[in-house]
Amino acid sequence: MQIHVVQRGESLYAIGRTYGVSVEEVATANEISDPSRLVVGQALVIPVEGSFHIVQPRESLFSIARRYGTTIAALANANSLAATAILQIGQRLQIPQKTKPAIDTMLYVEPRTPVTEVMIEEVRDKTSGTYLTYLAMFSYQVLRNGSLQAPTIDNIPQIASSNGVANAMVVSNLENFRFEPTLANAILTDLAAQNQLFGNIIQVANDIGYKDIHFDFELLFPADRQLYNNFLSRARTRLHMAGLTVSTAVAPMPANVLTGIYGGHDYAAHGALMDFVALMTYEWGFTYSEPQAVSPIIPVRRVVEYATSVMPSNKVMLGQNLYGYDWSAPFPTQGGAPAKALSPQQAIALALRENVAIQYDYVAQAPFFTYYDAAGVYHEVWFEDARSIQAKFDLIKQFNLRGIMYWKLGLAFPQNWLLLKDNFTIRKR
Incomplete structure (x- = not known):
C-alpha cells in the first residue's frame, strides 16, 4: 500500500497513472463517491503491492533509505540501481518490505436498541475479513448488587464467532449514561456482590460465547486503587477457572498517577494480573x-x-480513535457548544463541501482544517487519516506491542483497514 497526499491540481486519473492503478481502484479503496472531486491535502491509500517513494528535489538513495529504515544496498537492489546512482525528480522507487509482525486487534461495538441492519452489515464486513481478533461488546453494566444490565446484542456475537472472531464481554461501571465511581466503590467493597458478579459474568459468557472478559471501570476514586487491584485478582482467579481470559481498559497515563480521575488505575498491577491491557490513548482533544x-x-x-x-x-494494546471532532467558536472552554464528533470520511466530505484544504500537523501527526460556516462562525476540525494511523502502526512496531484497540464500529475510515492489513498479520484467538 502507498499513501498519497493530494496536491493542488491533481486528478484521480493522474494519481492512478503515477502508481499504475485505475481510477476505479483508487476510488473504491478510499470510498470516493465522486472521483472528479478531491480535497487538497486529502490522504489517499493507493492499492498497490508494496510501498513506493516519489523522488523529491535534493533526495538521494542515502536520505530515502534512512527515511524508511532500510539500507542503501537494499533500496538500490529493490530498484535494480547501482548504489551510486543519481536519482531523477519524480522517479518512483519501491521500498523494500519487512516481515509483517503478528498482532491482536480489538474493535468495540456499541449497539443501540433496536440494533440496526446497518450495524449488522458492518459487523459482517469487519468480522468476515482478516481485520479482527476480538469484537468487544460495550457494555454489560454492573449493578450494585452484582447483577448485570445487558446491552441489546441481537445476533452480533454469533456473526463474529462464525467468522473466527473472538467475542469479548465489556463489563463497565456505567450508571445513568456515565462512569460512576460510587458504583465501582460499592462493588469493590462488597465481596458478596463481587462473587455474585463473577458468577453472573460466567453464566452470560457461557450462554453467549464470550471468550474474554474486558473490565472497563473508569473515573475510579484514587483511594480505590488497591481495592480495584484486589477485585481484578479475584476476577482473574474465578474467570480463568472458567476458561476465560481477562483484560482491562486503562486511562492514558505517562507516569504513575496517584490522584485525579486516572488515579484508580495501577499499570504495574494490571500488567501483572491481566492477560492483556488496552491503553485508552485518545481524547486529548x-x-x-x-x-x-x-x-x-x-x-x-x-x-x-x-x-x-x-x-x-x-500484553499492551494501543487504543485508537476512529473519529475526530468539529469545534465551533466560541469553543467549549469559552462557554461555547460541545464539539461534534465525526468520522474521517465525514471530515473529508465536510472539507470538500466547504472547499477548504486539509492541513497536517507533523508534531501531533494529525490532519486538520478550518472553515467558516454559512452564519460566519469559525470552525476547526481535527480527525484521523492514513498518515496519522500509520504513525500509530509504526509505534506498535517500535515497542513490539500486543496490538491495537479501536473505538468504535460504525465510524467510516477505510484507509485504516487497508493499512492495518498491509502492516500486520492479524492473530486469531
Missing part, C-alpha cells in the same frame, strides 16, 4: 476541550513508554 488532535503522537508515545516500562509489551 475531546467534546469539551480546545480544538486539538484527539490522539497526538507525542503524548501517546509517552503513555506507551510508561506502560511498557512497568508491564510486558506483549
Whole structure:
C-alpha cells in the first residue's frame, strides 16, 4: 500500500497513472463517491503491492533509505540501481518490505436498541475479513448488587464467532449514561456482590460465547486503587477457572498517577494480573476541550513508554480513535457548544463541501482544517487519516506491542483497514 497526499491540481486519473492503478481502484479503496472531486491535502491509500517513494528535489538513495529504515544496498537492489546512482525528480522507487509482525486487534461495538441492519452489515464486513481478533461488546453494566444490565446484542456475537472472531464481554461501571465511581466503590467493597458478579459474568459468557472478559471501570476514586487491584485478582482467579481470559481498559497515563480521575488505575498491577491491557490513548482533544488532535503522537508515545516500562509489551494494546471532532467558536472552554464528533470520511466530505484544504500537523501527526460556516462562525476540525494511523502502526512496531484497540464500529475510515492489513498479520484467538 502507498499513501498519497493530494496536491493542488491533481486528478484521480493522474494519481492512478503515477502508481499504475485505475481510477476505479483508487476510488473504491478510499470510498470516493465522486472521483472528479478531491480535497487538497486529502490522504489517499493507493492499492498497490508494496510501498513506493516519489523522488523529491535534493533526495538521494542515502536520505530515502534512512527515511524508511532500510539500507542503501537494499533500496538500490529493490530498484535494480547501482548504489551510486543519481536519482531523477519524480522517479518512483519501491521500498523494500519487512516481515509483517503478528498482532491482536480489538474493535468495540456499541449497539443501540433496536440494533440496526446497518450495524449488522458492518459487523459482517469487519468480522468476515482478516481485520479482527476480538469484537468487544460495550457494555454489560454492573449493578450494585452484582447483577448485570445487558446491552441489546441481537445476533452480533454469533456473526463474529462464525467468522473466527473472538467475542469479548465489556463489563463497565456505567450508571445513568456515565462512569460512576460510587458504583465501582460499592462493588469493590462488597465481596458478596463481587462473587455474585463473577458468577453472573460466567453464566452470560457461557450462554453467549464470550471468550474474554474486558473490565472497563473508569473515573475510579484514587483511594480505590488497591481495592480495584484486589477485585481484578479475584476476577482473574474465578474467570480463568472458567476458561476465560481477562483484560482491562486503562486511562492514558505517562507516569504513575496517584490522584485525579486516572488515579484508580495501577499499570504495574494490571500488567501483572491481566492477560492483556488496552491503553485508552485518545481524547486529548475531546467534546469539551480546545480544538486539538484527539490522539497526538507525542503524548501517546509517552503513555506507551510508561506502560511498557512497568508491564510486558506483549500484553499492551494501543487504543485508537476512529473519529475526530468539529469545534465551533466560541469553543467549549469559552462557554461555547460541545464539539461534534465525526468520522474521517465525514471530515473529508465536510472539507470538500466547504472547499477548504486539509492541513497536517507533523508534531501531533494529525490532519486538520478550518472553515467558516454559512452564519460566519469559525470552525476547526481535527480527525484521523492514513498518515496519522500509520504513525500509530509504526509505534506498535517500535515497542513490539500486543496490538491495537479501536473505538468504535460504525465510524467510516477505510484507509485504516487497508493499512492495518498491509502492516500486520492479524492473530486469531
